[in-house]
Amino acid sequence: MSVIRATVVLLVKIFAADLWLTLTALATVGVCAVGLNLHILVPGALPYMLTGGVLAALTIGAVRGSKS
């Protein structure tokens, strides 16, 4: 039982250790996918948009973590 609990805790820890960071990363990918499908975003711009979004998420995650 303790092994199962520890495994569940590990999986939660992997994806929700910083829930905000995980959600921001997912939202960045989601926004890029929607923008591409709606032709608001050209495919050539996607790598730059996604990289920029992920860098922003990482920066905000580090800033938030440094305050806690």
Place this chain on the structure above:
Amino acid sequence: MTNINTFAPTVGAAFLASAVEVVEAFTIVLAVSVVRGLRPALLGTGAALVVLAIAVVLFGPVLAQISLPGLRLAIGILLLVFGLGWLRKAILRAGGALALHDEAATFAAETAALRQTPTLTDRAADGVAALAAFKAVLLEGTEVVFIVLALGARPGLLLPAAVGAGAACILVLAIGVVVRKPLSRIPENTLKFVVGALLTGFGVFWCCEGLGAPWVGGDLAIPALVALFLLTGLALSAWVRSRRAPVSV
């Protein structure tokens, strides 16, 4: 197509990520073998490896059923979430905002916990010790399995990823057997920093590929992305350190 631009980071990421996890699992297995002997340590470790092998056999073919763009996007998101988590934690540890992982302290705590079973019979105490080894190897191994399956999801990369992970296991265990002490001198946070940058770089690359967007320079974008995340991480850790440094009056 698999070339050196994807092959080398894949092997490197699998090797370094596995080395970090094996160091952590080794500390607990060593504590078990010191307190209760080699038998429960090997029993727990062996049982966990069997469970992990079953997980790979069960989940490996599931990945093969997903369409290639969908698979790339799913794996990209998985690596992105994994990598960002590792990188953020490594930044905060390097900047002094989080305590560094201390293998010697973990070993001391685990050894003390295993010795606090005076009311148990020898057999029951061996069972508790084997369970501790099982749990440690299973938990650390789960992360290794995730990373190897994710890195190896691209055609032709599963074998290099598995070889990288296997080499790390053998190397760390060989060092551990020779020194017979917790491997606290291995720079875990530096390894986590590099692995975080590698996984995040792969994650961004595969998310774009999964969404059908081309990269300028093709696979060459992977080392460029890894370098970008590494440099950003270093800059952020320096910033965190400067914020926490005492101000002299």
